[in-house]
Amino acid sequence: MSSAERGQISRGEPAAKAEHRTEHAIKVELTAVLVAVTQGEPRVMTLDAGHALPSGPFEVAHRSLQAGLRDWVEQQTHHPLGYVEQLYTFADKDRTGAEGDARTISISYLGLTREREPAEGGWRSWYDYFPWEDHRAGEPEVIAQAIAPRLMDWAGKETAPKRAERLQRARVTFALDGHPWNDELTLQRYELLYEAGLVAESCRGRGEAASRLGGRAMFSDHRRILATGIARLRAKIKYRPVVFELMPPTFTLLQLQRCVEALAGRAVHKQNFRRLVEQQELVEETGATTSEAVGRPAKLFRFRHGVVAERAVAGTKIPIART
Amino acid sequence: MSSAERGQISRGEPAAKAEHRTEHAIKVELTAVLVAVTQGEPRVMTLDAGHALPSGPFEVAHRSLQAGLRDWVEQQTHHPLGYVEQLYTFADKDRTGAEGDARTISISYLGLTREREPAEGGWRSWYDYFPWEDHRAGEPEVIAQAIAPRLMDWAGKETAPKRAERLQRARVTFALDGHPWNDELTLQRYELLYEAGLVAESCRGRGEAASRLGGRAMFSDHRRILATGIARLRAKIKYRPVVFELMPPTFTLLQLQRCVEALAGRAVHKQNFRRLVEQQELVEETGATTSEAVGRPAKLFRFRHGVVAERAVAGTKIPIART
DNA sequence: CCGACATATGCTCAATGTGAGTATAGCTAC
DNA sequence: GTAGCTATACTCACATTGAGCATATGTCGG
Numbered sequence: 001m002s003s004a005e006r007g008q009i010s011r012g013e014p015a016a017k018a019e020h021r022t023e024h025a026i027k028v029e030l031t032a033v034l035v036a037v038t039q040g041e042p043r044v045m046t047l048d049a050g051h052a053l054p055s056g057p058f059e060v061a062h063r064s065l066q067a068g069l070r071d072w073v074e075q076q077t078h079h080p081l082g083y084v085e086q087l088y089t090f091a092d093k094d095r096t097g098a099e100g101d102a103r104t105i106s107i108s109y110l111g112l113t114r115e116r117e118p119a120e121g122g123w124r125s126w127y128d129y130f131p132w133e134d135h136r137a138g139e140p141e142v143i144a145q146a147i148a149p150r151l152m153d154w155a156g157k158e159t160a161p162k163r164a165e166r167l168q169r170a171r172v173t174f175a176l177d178g179h180p181w182n183d184e185l186t187l188q189r190y191e192l193l194y195e196a197g198l199v200a201e202s203c204r205g206r207g208e209a210a211s212r213l214g215g216r217a218m219f220s221d222h223r224r225i226l227a228t229g230i231a232r233l234r235a236k237i238k239y240r241p242v243v244f245e246l247m248p249p250t251f252t253l254l255q256l257q258r259c260v261e262a263l264a265g266r267a268v269h270k271q272n273f274r275r276l277v278e279q280q281e282l283v284e285e286t287g288a289t290t291s292e293a294v295g296r297p298a299k300l301f302r303f304r305h306g307v308v309a310e311r312a313v314a315g316t317k318i319p320i321a322r323t
Numbered sequence: 324m325s326s327a328e329r330g331q332i333s334r335g336e337p338a339a340k341a342e343h344r345t346e347h348a349i350k351v352e353l354t355a356v357l358v359a360v361t362q363g364e365p366r367v368m369t370l371d372a373g374h375a376l377p378s379g380p381f382e383v384a385h386r387s388l389q390a391g392l393r394d395w396v397e398q399q400t401h402h403p404l405g406y407v408e409q410l411y412t413f414a415d416k417d418r419t420g421a422e423g424d425a426r427t428i429s430i431s432y433l434g435l436t437r438e439r440e441p442a443e444g445g446w447r448s449w450y451d452y453f454p455w456e457d458h459r460a461g462e463p464e465v466i467a468q469a470i471a472p473r474l475m476d477w478a479g480k481e482t483a484p485k486r487a488e489r490l491q492r493a494r495v496t497f498a499l500d501g502h503p504w505n506d507e508l509t510l511q512r513y514e515l516l517y518e519a520g521l522v523a524e525s526c527r528g529r530g531e532a533a534s535r536l537g538g539r540a541m542f543s544d545h546r547r548i549l550a551t552g553i554a555r556l557r558a559k560i561k562y563r564p565v566v567f568e569l570m571p572p573t574f575t576l577l578q579l580q581r582c583v584e585a586l587a588g589r590a591v592h593k594q595n596f597r598r599l600v601e602q603q604e605l606v607e608e609t610g611a612t613t614s615e616a617v618g619r620p621a622k623l624f625r626f627r628h629g630v631v632a633e634r635a636v637a638g639t640k641i642p643i644a645r646t
Numbered sequence: 647c648c649g650a651c652a653t654a655t656g657c658t659c660a661a662t663g664t665g666a667g668t669a670t671a672g673c674t675a676c
Numbered sequence: 677g678t679a680g681c682t683a684t685a686c687t688c689a690c691a692t693t694g695a696g697c698a699t700a701t702g703t704c705g706g
Contacts, residue, residue, distance in 0.1 A: 026383060028349055028428060058414075060349060060426050065414045089412045089430050091381075091388045103383050105351060107412050107428075254682075272665065274684075295682030296672040577653075595694065597655075618653030619701040 033229030036115035112245035252298035356552030359438035435568035575621035
């Protein structure tokens with residue numbers, strides 16, 4: 001048994017070098033993408049008239065990163081935080097807005113919750129920020145009308161090898177020339193638009209006209225963080241039963257489907273959706289039915305919390321239509 | 324167009340609160356899980372006689388987190404860093420060893436590379452640290468012999484509701500009672516053993532005897548970071564063509580299979596593996612064949628770099644045998 | 647030169663999963 | 677009652693996947 005295994009060891013080289021650091025100029029910021037789905041729209045909690053995500057500095061007093069995040073979010077939004085998972089840690093020098101030369105590290109988190117009644121201020125549809133991401137009613141016009149031609153122009157400014165690469169990226173991420181739409185590429189799409197100078201954030205300080213793509217901009221790199229959160233959530237609902245964090249205690253299968261569709265930004269085949277949800281035993285009937293205004297009443301279901309323990313981390317497999 | 328979209332905005336509430344911070348006591352550490360596969364073993368680059376991962380503090384002078392990481396790794400290991408992706412950011416107060424009360428944030432990265440000739444010092448099989456993770460030749464004895472009974476004891480110390488939960492976690496993560504083995508649960512298994520006090524790291528400062536499970540311990544929370552890297556890589560090879568970052572320029576399909584098996588810690592069905600790799604057009608023949616000592620010569624292949632661009636982020640689908 | 651042996655490679659088959667469509671049931675509004 | 681809507685049950689073709697059999701092409705010991 002080595003000394004390390006008794007917890008006595010002190011590391012050599014790396015620890016020694018650590019003494020020379022100049023860490024006093026590094027700030028650590030915690031940022032939350034807090035998501036809820038209401039009235040068929042995926043919503044994100046914002047501050048400052050929709051320009052910022054809840055965030056605050058990590059402090060020595062915080063027990064953990066998550067604890068610090070919870071403190072800030074509950075303080076700023078007065079909204080409780082349920083399911084939380086870490087997203088990404090950003091620290092690019094040129095992306096954090098006009099903050100001088102101090103370095104800021106943003107540790108971002110995704111939070112899922114049920115929007116409380118009555119509807120509070122900060123909730124906004126995430127498609128306000130990414131209109132090109134909503135394909136529930138087919139491909140949004142902005143892609144063919146504005147995005148595609150501008151990306152072509154942008155690629156055209158380059159010469160052969162680089163141009164081909166730009167064209168390829170545009171085709172794959174925005175489903176041009178018959179490529180299939182991939183809902184999980186939200187971040188890649190935003191980054192492509194950023195590089196192409198088509199979002200307001202990439203024009204900052206350069207005095208250029210803001211984009212006319214229709215998406216709202218945000219403070220600092222918050223829109224990038226939001227894109228990261230959307231991409232992660234879209235990927236995750238396909239193999240982990242996290243959708244239920246966004247649902248009320250009981251719900252109909254159609255409500256569940258609408259929730260998934262809102263998040264994924266695309267329509268799903270109703271019958272297949274039911275088949276999958278039921279045969280995976282993710283839900284159980286409550287016995288009650290809804291009495292909505294119109295149509296045959298639907299059975300009410302609740303999430304079977306048992307599956308989380310049983311299959312641990314198995315797989316949810318939400319079917320997402322491909323055409 | 325709002326002021327934010329012209330890049331003029333300064334955030335209200337959160338920015339104001341940020342002034343009260345006490346960030347001077349927070350250190351930011353960059354840590355690398357650098358992986359290579361040689362002689363059929365998945366290896367990780369270590370320092371300090373295998374007790375630490377390459378790491379160093381993030382400094383204001385670094386262009387980005389990745390740039391800082393590359394600097395440290397190349398300085399400490401003299402080994403170039405190829406493919407890199409962020410893993411996770413840790414900051415638990417009680418997991419970073421005996422460093423007083425200064426808070427340390429560890430931002431960890433996964434790096435993939437080809438081990439250089441001649442074999443250098445720091446490379447170690449990651450199964451030295453996690454012997455229970457290698458199921459290529461069936462379930463390792465340590466699970467039935469040592470892990471399972473001790474976890475049962477640990478669960479038995481609790482009363483009804485909590486005991487059931489512990490038992491369930493043990494069964495699912497370690498494939499007891501007929502549950503299938505899930506190779507991606509490396510981190511969950513390590514965390515379970517940590518909680519149960521069965522790894523040396525969780526006995527630190529408590530004077531308890533170190534575990535006899537056979538796994539090497541590491542400095543601070545480096546073994547947890549390594550577990551995170553293994554889990555991520557095992558998940559990723561199944562849907563992204565990252566294995567090729569670990570392969571030489573040309574290779575046979577069996578070599579590729581052995582590499583995947585080393586990483587996943589389980590055997591795969593040979594014919595199905597070939598079928599999948601070939602029909603996905605991940606590789607192309609070089610025209611040459613190997614002339615190994617024994618057996619029919621195998622065709623040599625190279626990775627088709629085109630697929631990365633073509634299918635962007637589509638899916639590799641490496642088949643992993645279930646029984 | 648032969649046969650044992652080892653790896654490479656081609657092919658089949660059953661079971662399961664998945665996308666898409668048809669058909670029927672049970673409500674409300676008029 | 678019927679139009680119109682949603683709920684729910686089945687069907688079907690096709691792709692994917694796990695598993696195994698068969699054959700090809702080398703080396704090696706005699």
